[in-house]
Amino acid sequence: MYANRLTRDHAQAEDLVQEAWLLFEQQNKIEISAPVHYFKTIMRNLCRFSYRRQKLEKTKDTDFDNxxxxxxxxxxxxxxxxxxxxxxxxxxxxIEAMPARQTAAIKMYYFEGLKLREIAAELNISVSFAQSLIADGIEACTNARATGE
Incomplete structure (x- = not known):
């Protein structure tokens, strides 16, 4: 009855009582002089906390399905x-229409995830040239996409 007055909703009141009971049971290690009053205090505090959370989240009376x-x-x-x-x-x-080394460098870098030094070693070129091949290839792809080719 007390929980119904706090929540004004029977289903919420049942949930409140169950949650309060779980918290009350955790206190069985200490001697409680007024257990009924203590239990009501737990329910009141839980109800306040829930109300504040709903107010903060602005979820009260929200139709979540809609x-x-x-x-x-x-x-x-x-x-x-x-x-x-x-x-x-x-x-x-x-990419396939590019020169063979450029195609290979782009594929190794973007598709296989190799590092520039690994690509350079694989193609037997310098790291800066590998980087240049990839950059020029990406620029060509960007230009082709912009012009709609």
Missing amino acids: ASRMIADLAPSPEQVADARWQVSKLLDQ
Whole structure:
């Protein structure tokens, strides 16, 4: 009855009593002179804490089902997926059309995750030349994408 007066909701009152009982049971190590009063104090404090949290979060009386339907779906549309695949295909074609060493350097760096010094050793070139090959290749890809080639 006391919990109903605090919450004004039967379901919340039941939850409040259960939570308060769990906290009350944890205090069984100490002697409590007025256990009923102590139990009511626990319920009152839990109720206040819950009210403050709801006020802070502004979730009281929120229809979460309706709110979840209103959230935009962040998944890409089928058209966006098809466009992205087409762009990747064009990018890969652009990379394949580059000179062999440049193609190899770009693939090793971006697809295989090799470091510049590893690419340089693999292609038997200097590190700065490997970096230049990759930078020039990416610039060519960026220019091709900007012009729509």
